[in-house]
Amino acid sequence: QVQLVESGGELVQPGGSLRLSCTASGINFGIYDMSWYRQAPGQRRELVAIHTGGSTDYPESVKGRFTISTDNAKNTVYLQMNSLKSEDTAVYYCNAHHRYGGATYWGQGTQVTVSS
Numbered sequence: 442q443v444q445l446v447e448s449g450g451e452l453v454q455p456g457g458s459l460r461l462s463c464t465a466s467g468i469n470f471g472i473y474d475m476s477w478y479r480q481a482p483g484q485r486r487e488l489v490a491i492h493t494g495g496s497t498d499y500p501e502s503v504k505g506r507f508t509i510s511t512d513n514a515k516n517t518v519y520l521q522m523n524s525l526k527s528e529d530t531a532v533y534y535c536n537a538h539h540r541y542g543g544a545t546y547w548g549q550g551t552q553v554t555v556s557s
Contacts, residue, residue, distance in 0.1 A: 443467035443546045445535045450551030453525055457555070461520040463535030463548055468516075474538045475511055475518040479531035479553075486534070490520055493540070503529075525555045 449461040461477070476491040490509035491498050497509050508521040518535060535548035 445548035447548040447551040470516040481531040
């Protein structure tokens with residue numbers, strides 16, 4: 442059974458930092474592309490960071506502020522978020538996508554609220 446369990450979301454002030462974690466079980470972590478998405482109320486789910494093989498990519502809205510990293514020994518992917526803005530408020534989801542087979546799995550989401 443595949444599980445992705447996110448943690449780390451909380452209320453933070455503008456300009457602050459958070460680190461989200463997502464621990465995977467039931468998959469061969471090394472052959473999955475790992476990514477983070479977010480969804481704000483009334484908005485579409487959007488990609489905020491992807492880690493594929495040895496490379497990473499980010500949309501312009503978070504580039505320079507967010508960093509995705511993985512620890513293969515712990516089957517965990519992280520999202521370090523710095524200089525947070527109110528518009529970063531959303532539910533953040535972890536995604537695992539099989540690099541060759543196409544299977545995709547989602548975590549349950551963790552709420553990040555940026556507010557003073």
